[in-house]
Amino acid sequence: MSAAKNINITLKIWRQKNAKTKGGIETYKLDNVSTASSFLEMLDQLNEQLVNDRKEPVAFDHDCREGICGSCSLYINGRAHGPDIGITTCQLHMRMFNDGDTIFVEPWRSKAFPVIKDLVVDRTAFDRIQQAGGFVSVNTSGNTIDANSLPVPKDDADKAFMAAACIGCGACVASCKNGSAMLFVGAKVSQYALLPQGKVEATERVLNMVRQMDEEGFGNCTNTGACEIECPKGISLENIARMNREYLKASL
Amino acid sequence: MAKSALLKSSIGKKYWMALTGLFLCLFLVGHLAGNLQLLMPNSQLQFNQYALFMTSNPAVKILSYLTYISILFHAIDGILLTIQNKKARPVAYAKSNPSANSSFASRNMAVLGTLVLVFLATHMTNFWAKMHFDKSMPLMTQTIEAAPGMKSEYYVGRSVGQYYQVDQVKLPGDKEAEAGTPPKQLEVKNGTDVYNVQANVKVGELYKDLHKITFDFFKSKNKLFGVIPNEGLLFTIFYVLSMLVLAYHLWHGFQSAFQTLGLNSPKWTPTIKFLGKAFAVLVPLLFAIIPLYIHFTK
Structure with missing residues (x-):
């Protein structure tokens, strides 16, 4: 250099x-x-x-x-x-x-x-999407079991981890010509959908998070792939496909 | 309680775009297979028989209504999605570098789709509407040499071996026979039915000549709007350009539909993307060859 x-x-x-x-x-x-x-x-x-x-x-x-x-x-x-x-x-x-x-x-x-102000934007829309379903409601009152006691295939664990690498910066929304937040929501839905702990509430989660995403006024994905390229954490379009599958599964 | 919205939600609308889009891809294959018959020598009878089948078979009717609905749904859904997408970014960037992260086709699906729709409107006016509604649609004729040096024009009946000499058949628009000439024995009613005038009995059925309509259209030497010469060439160029637009639309649309339906995996996606691009090149190219062949040969 x-x-x-x-x-x-x-x-x-x-x-x-x-x-x-x-x-x-x-x-x-x-x-x-x-x-x-x-x-x-x-x-x-x-x-x-x-x-x-x-x-x-x-x-x-x-x-x-x-x-x-x-x-x-x-x-x-x-x-x-x-x-x-x-x-x-x-x-x-x-x-x-x-x-x-x-x-x-x-x-x-x-x-x-x-x-x-200036270059600062209000990204709390992401927080509200997360609050709509991006969590696992586990009873933690004294009888929590060790996470490692649940077997998770290595491949699933890796994919969930890659989805969880999302830092919620909003570059996907900013790069998307449609102002769509589907890479963010796809990553957040995926990180739970891939793990046994998340499967319990998978149906409610995807429906609630997508509804909140739509209410916030984000646009609709047209699969241009700009988000995936600009994402600082390399979140893949596969996560949007997974969200689409989860939404279909939850709807039928 | 969470509710799904398969029609209203963003993802629901996308499913419908993908499903109707993929169905229209299937339609394109069927339509292309039919059109390619025009490239075969002496295809007139075969093509007109095919056109008759496509406008009368009940199973085809169901498919064609599905196609009309798909086109409408794909267009309306696309407009709704585009309006929402425009609203999602009220202030545009002063400087934008979209080619750094996305393809031209993927960014312009709405524009490309609108152009395809414009083409479709003209295309259906020129062929589909004529075949379905034009009362003066030409009927298929053949020149037959009955004896050496005795060539004459015959209407071709739908039953094997049925021919009616053209100058003995009265068409709906024809004037009454002049005094002194014998009245014509046969008459065409309901577009394609041949009737015996005296007995008022149906004696046969003819073919609408869609083959002739198509060839005349792309070979026409008429002036467009009465000013621009050689309209057949213009129609050919317009058709070819429209196929180029369709190619761009499919270049992104085919694989995009699979992604929307959640079919994305490291194992299959490269194959789907390759197939989509092959489809986007081959199908419009083969469609475009047909008017080029008609205009520049024969």
């Missing part, structure tokens, strides 16, 4: 005061950005510059900065989490960009994810 250098970039960032005001794209020049810095560090650098200029810093979501919490979002140059695959925005580095580049930074666009 080549040594880090400094680049000058132009940023076109969506600024919006709050959920009620109309936003717009603002242009910022940012010089001396190290290619070794992460994208979020670059935004920190921009905010420092804005604060020094006595301007309002850009609001954006971030937390763990190691690709596991699902907080960071950002639609960068026309792609969720920017121009690389299998990463969150905090894992995107400025070495992916060149000196003189213009970079568009926008919030997730979805009716179900309203903008709170």
Whole structure:
């Protein structure tokens, strides 16, 4: 890998005061950005510059900065989490960009994810879907059995684990031309449907989660496969197919 | 209590898209098999017999009503889904790079489907409606040389060996015979029935000439709307372009239907995707060859 250098970039960032005001794209020049810095560090650098200029810093979501919490979002140059695959925005580095580049930074666009401020969107729609059925109601009052006493085939366990790797970041919704949340819901339905503990409530779960998903105003999947490619955790379209099977089974 | 909504829910609507779409794929195969007869030499009688079978057999009737319903359902369901999908993203991205993660066909199914529907409307007006409702649909004739140098035109009856000399049969639109000429002995009623005029008895049935309609359509030298010359060429080009649109629609649609119905597995999906792409290329290509053959040969 080549040594880090400094680049000058132009940023076109969506600024919006709050959920009620109309936003717009603002242009910022940012010089001396190290290619070794992460994208979020670059935004920190921009905010420092804005604060020094006595301007309002850009609001954006971030937390763990190691690709596991699902907080960071950002639609960068026309792609969720920017121009690389299998990463969150905090894992995107400025070495992916060149000196003189213009970079568009926008919030997730979805009716179900309203903008709170600038690049921060309200993703509680995902929480409500999860609350509608993404759990196992087990009586834990003193007689819980050891999880390992239930035999689970290795293949099923692996698939359930891969589905459970979903961090709920919303990149699937953001990338989907239909604003569909089916990869997220498919993963959440799958992680339980594949395991014996989840099978007990499988029927209710899929019906309730899909109903909540529809009520939140997400679009309908047309199998373009964009979500699967942009998902930082590599959640597969197989999970949507599994949700479709589960929904059909639950409906008949 | 959780309730399923097989018609209203997002996934329910998708099932119907997939099921009607796959049924229409089957229809395409049947329709193509019928059309390919047009490429065979001297296929006129065979094709018209086939057309008669397809418009009169009761089993085919059930299938054709299923097809009409599927087309309507596929279109209406598709429109409803597309409206919801547009509503799901009220503010568009200022910069979008969709080709980085999805194919052209997969992103444009609604547009492609609408174009297929436009083609279908013209196609059904030009052939299906004529076959079903056109009272002046031409009847099949053959030139037969009864004796050396004695060629004349005969209507072909549905029973083997039945022929009626064209100038002895009165058609519904014909004028009354001129004074001095003998009145015609035979008359066509109800579109295809041949009656003996004097006895008023049905003596035979004729074939509607869909073969001629098809060949005339793609070879027509008439001016379209009275201005654009050589409309047969335009019809041929329009047909071929429509098949290209259909190919794109199937390129994504075939395998997408399986995914929607939950049939996705590492074992079978590569095969389904390959079959879908082969289907998307082969079926529209074979359809498109037919008007090209008719227009540019013979």
